[in-house]
Each structure stands twice: as structure tokens, then as C-alpha cells.
Amino acid sequence: MKPASFDYVVPRTVAEAVEALGDTGRKAQVLAGGQSLILEMHLHRIRPERVVDINRIPELDRMCVEGGELxxxxxxxxxxxxxADAVPGPLGALLSRAVVNIAHPPIRSRGTMAGSFAYAHPASEWCAIGVALDATVEVTGPAGAREIAADGYFLGPNxxxxxxxExxxxxxxxLLGERTGVGFIEHRRTHFCFAQVAVAAVLTVHDxxxxxxxxxxxxxxxHPVRARAAERTLIGAEFGPPPTRRRLxxxxxxxxxxRVAAQEDAAPVAEPYADAAYKRQAVAVLVGRTLREAAADLRARLAAREGDHR
Ligand SMILES: Cc1cc2nc3c(=O)[nH]c(=O)nc-3n(C[C@H](O)[C@H](O)[C@H](O)COP(=O)(O)OP(=O)(O)OC[C@H]3O[C@@H](n4cnc5c(N)ncnc54)[C@H](O)[C@@H]3O)c2cc1C
Incomplete structure (x- = not known):
């Protein structure tokens, strides 16, 4: 289907973009990478009266490290x-392990992290990493700029x-410290599908x-979930040698x-090829495996640092 007709605006500054969005209220949509918006418009699930294309605003095309944050x-x-070295330290490793699971290269070359936060798909890798790491979302609207903590940002699908x-x-x-290990494992039907379930894990060890x-x-x-109940079971656990068996x-x-993540943190929604019980089981298995991957990552990091000091 062709999208319904719409007004197309190309602002050159954030102020112009905000003005264009505020003008029509709910009927305007931002065009960033277009990898979700264009599809939704073709399906007539989103019918904007105005599309605000932000791709000509150079100040939005920057990534930097400031005050311990990316x-x-x-x-x-x-x-x-x-x-893996696009971003320093374990955060760079986590993001590079996760990103290859997002669709395929043409989509990754256009789609944006901020667009994923705006679209808020429950199967978004970035959104789950955002809640796990306490990300901050910066927004600007007619009333000015404000920050929203990831914890209260995601309210439901989209x-x-x-x-x-805004x-x-x-x-x-x-950014994540050097005594931190990271893991990311995803389960999906085919390489180009959204995840049926995926897990991001970050472990920090002291003494x-x-x-x-x-x-x-x-x-x-x-919505993306931070598995707080599961996290609590790990605090204070001994960081022993790696398990010898393939199965934990x-x-x-x-x-x-x-098991705690599956029972207390997850609230799976059934979908055509994965019912809720299947997803719960996948959470239980993948959380264990991803934590194991994070522990192995940490051991490798500590060994490399010791090698550097010799
Ligand atoms: C075949 C296919 C497979 C995919 N697989 C995955 C996957 O596995 N994992 C995954 O996470 N994603 C997947 N995606 C989605 C993809 O990652 C999108 O790039 C992403 O969801 C949105 O980013 P975008 O920049 O393309 O946003 P757009 O499509 O431009 O916009 C999406 C929505 O967000 C709003 N928006 C965008 N940017 C802003 C902004 N700065 N401020 C306010 N609102 C904004 C738009 O108005 C629109 O409502 C897939 C998409 C396709 C087509």
C-alpha cells in the first residue's frame, strides 16, 4: 500500500524541528532512519499529516564521551x-555484540539508536540495554529541554x-569500568527476524x-525489562572459577x-511462533548463558590487564 499523503518538512536546526512538530501536535512524525516509520506508513498503521525529516541537522549526528557517559x-x-573499539571499554564490547542482531546491514546503516528509543518496540536490543544500564533520554519540545530516565520511559509497546x-x-x-564483563545472547527464528527473546548481562566484581x-x-x-529480582540474587555471590560442564x-x-528472571521479572506476551511458556523457558536458559558469557568476558579482560602489567 502507498502511504496516505503528508506534508514533508526538512528543518536545519533542533529549534526548527521542534517548531514543525509542535505545529500539528499528534499528527506529526519524525523521520530519522525511516526503517520503522516508512513501513508503518505503508501499512497505514501510522498516518502522519506531517513528516519532519531530521537528517539535515548536523548537530544530531554526533557521538562523544562526556563525564563518564557515552x-x-x-x-x-x-x-x-x-x-568493538567504536566506544571505549566494556560498553563498546556490549554494544558491538548486540548490534549485529539488529536486522541486516542496510537497515543498520540507516536506523538510529534514538529512533529505536522513540519506536519502543519490546524486541529492541537497544531499549533493553538502555533499561539495564539506566540510560538517559534527552528530549526537546516547545517547553524546552528535559531528561527522562530509562526506568520510567518505556510504558508499553510503542x-x-x-x-x-518532543x-x-x-x-x-x-561507560562501564574495567572490572566489568558483558554478555549478549539472542534467540530468533531467522537471522532477519526480531528477537523471540534476548538478554544483555553486565557483571562487576570486587574482591x-x-x-x-x-x-x-x-x-x-x-516493554523492555530490567531483571531486578534476578540481579538481587547475584549481589555478593562468589565469583568462582568457570563451570566445567556445558550445562550450568x-x-x-x-x-x-x-529461574528468578523467568518467574519474577519476565511477563512474556505470546506471539505466533513462541507462546508465553516457551519464552519464559528461553529467559531462564538465556539469562544463565549470558551471565556465563559476561563472566568469561570479565576473566579475559582481567587476564589481558595482568599481561599488560607484566
Ligand atoms: C526487516 C526489519 C527488521 C528489523 N529488525 C530489528 C531488530 O531486530 N531489532 C531492532 O531493534 N529493530 C529492528 N528493526 C527496526 C530498526 O532498528 C529501526 O531502525 C528502528 O526501530 C527505528 O529507528 P529509525 O531511526 O529507523 O526510526 P524511524 O523509522 O525514522 O522512526 C521510527 C519512529 O520513531 C520516531 N522517531 C525517530 N527518531 C526520533 C527522534 N529523534 N525523536 C522523536 N521521535 C523519533 C518516528 O517519528 C517514528 O514514530 C527492524 C526493521 C525492519 C524493517
């Missing part, structure tokens, strides 16, 4: 995170705390015990965290 401008494409007349100008993520654990669940509820023993802290 600031990702609204035009930074998914593909910018593919190289629903967020952003007002329709433009996301950037997303900020905290041989887990000091901080962050777990983000993708497509395990109608049931009494291993990572396996326990997986």
Missing part, C-alpha cells in the same frame, strides 16, 4: 557500534514518556564477589538467576 546523537546509526511534540536529541549511556549485576530482557514483556548446574548462581 552521548549518542539522534542521527547516529546502528552501524556506528559494530566495531508507548513512552516522551510527548508527541524530539529525542540524544541518548546517554554510562572476588559480584558487586553489581545488570540484566536487560528483550521481548520478555510488552541447577544450584549455580547464574542458573538460579535465570
Amino acid at each position: 552521548r549518542v546523537g539522534a542521527l547516529v546509526r546502528h552501524a556506528a557500534f559494530e566495531a 508507548r513512552t514518556a516522551r510527548r508527541p511534540e 524530539l529525542i536529541t540524544a541518548v546517554r549511556l554510562p 572476588g564477589v559480584v558487586g553489581d549485576a545488570r540484566i536487560g530482557l528483550v521481548n520478555s514483556a510488552d 548446574p541447577d544450584d549455580h548462581p547464574f542458573a538460579r538467576a535465570g
Whole structure:
């Protein structure tokens, strides 16, 4: 189907974009990468009266590190995170492991992280990482600029705390310290499908015990989930040697965290090829595996640092 007709506006500054959005209220849509918007318009699920194309606003196309945070401008494409060294430290490793799961290269070369935060699909990898890491969403609207913590930002499928007349100008993520390991594992039907379930895990260890654990669940509820109950079971757990068996023993802290995530944190929504029980089981298994991957990543990082000091 062809989209319904609309007005097309190309602002050159954030102020012009906000003015164009505020003018028509709910009937205006921002065009960033267009990888979700154009599809929705063809399907007539979104029928904007005005499309505000932000691709000619140079200040939105910047990524930088400031005050211990990565600031990702609204035009930074998914593909910018593919190289592990594009972003310093373990955060760069996490983003580069996650990004290859987003669709395929042409979509990654156009789609943006901020666009994913605006679209708020429950199966978005970035959104789950955002809630796990306490991201901050910067928005500007007719009333000025404000910041929204990821914790209260996602309200449901395609629903967020952003007002329709507000433009996301950037997303900020905290950098991760060197005593941190990261993991990301995704389960999906084919390479180009959205995730059935995926998990992001971040483990920080001090003096041989887990000091901080962050777990983000993708497509395990109608919004991205931070698995806080599972995280709590890990704090203070001994960071012992790696498990020798391929399957984690049931009494291993990572396996326990997986079961807690599945029972207490996830609220899966059935979909055609994955009912809720299947997704819950996938959460239990993937949380355990992803924590194991994060622990292996941390061991490799610590070993490399020791090598550097020799
Ligand atoms: C075949 C296919 C497979 C895909 N697979 C995945 C996947 O596995 N994982 C995944 O996460 N995504 C996937 N996507 C979606 C893709 O990642 C999109 O790029 C992303 O959802 C939106 O980013 P965008 O920049 O393209 O936004 P657009 O399509 O331009 O916009 C999407 C929505 O967000 C709004 N918006 C965009 N930017 C802003 C802004 N700065 N401020 C305010 N509102 C804004 C728009 O108005 C619109 O409502 C897939 C898409 C397709 C077509």
C-alpha cells in the first residue's frame, strides 16, 4: 500500500524541528532512519499529516564521551557500534555484540539508536540495554529541554514518556569500568527476524564477589525489562572459577538467576511462533548463558590487564 499523503518538512536546526512538530501536535512524525516509520506508513498503521525529516541537522549526528557517559546523537546509526573499539571499554564490547542482531546491514546503516528509543518496540536490543544500564533520554519540545530516565520511559509497546511534540536529541549511556564483563545472547527464528527473546548481562566484581549485576530482557514483556529480582540474587555471590560442564548446574548462581528472571521479572506476551511458556523457558536458559558469557568476558579482560602489567 502507498502511504496516505503528508506534508514533508526538512528543518536545519533542533529549534526548527521542534517548531514543525509542535505545529500539528499528534499528527506529526519524525523521520530519522525511516526503517520503522516508512513501513508503518505503508501499512497505514501510522498516518502522519506531517513528516519532519531530521537528517539535515548536523548537530544530531554526533557521538562523544562526556563525564563518564557515552552521548549518542539522534542521527547516529546502528552501524556506528559494530566495531568493538567504536566506544571505549566494556560498553563498546556490549554494544558491538548486540548490534549485529539488529536486522541486516542496510537497515543498520540507516536506523538510529534514538529512533529505536522513540519506536519502543519490546524486541529492541537497544531499549533493553538502555533499561539495564539506566540510560538517559534527552528530549526537546516547545517547553524546552528535559531528561527522562530509562526506568520510567518505556510504558508499553510503542508507548513512552516522551510527548508527541518532543524530539529525542540524544541518548546517554554510562561507560562501564574495567572490572566489568558483558554478555549478549539472542534467540530468533531467522537471522532477519526480531528477537523471540534476548538478554544483555553486565557483571562487576570486587574482591572476588559480584558487586553489581545488570540484566536487560528483550521481548520478555510488552516493554523492555530490567531483571531486578534476578540481579538481587547475584549481589555478593562468589565469583568462582568457570563451570566445567556445558550445562550450568541447577544450584549455580547464574542458573538460579535465570529461574528468578523467568518467574519474577519476565511477563512474556505470546506471539505466533513462541507462546508465553516457551519464552519464559528461553529467559531462564538465556539469562544463565549470558551471565556465563559476561563472566568469561570479565576473566579475559582481567587476564589481558595482568599481561599488560607484566
Ligand atoms: C526487516 C526489519 C527488521 C528489523 N529488525 C530489528 C531488530 O531486530 N531489532 C531492532 O531493534 N529493530 C529492528 N528493526 C527496526 C530498526 O532498528 C529501526 O531502525 C528502528 O526501530 C527505528 O529507528 P529509525 O531511526 O529507523 O526510526 P524511524 O523509522 O525514522 O522512526 C521510527 C519512529 O520513531 C520516531 N522517531 C525517530 N527518531 C526520533 C527522534 N529523534 N525523536 C522523536 N521521535 C523519533 C518516528 O517519528 C517514528 O514514530 C527492524 C526493521 C525492519 C524493517
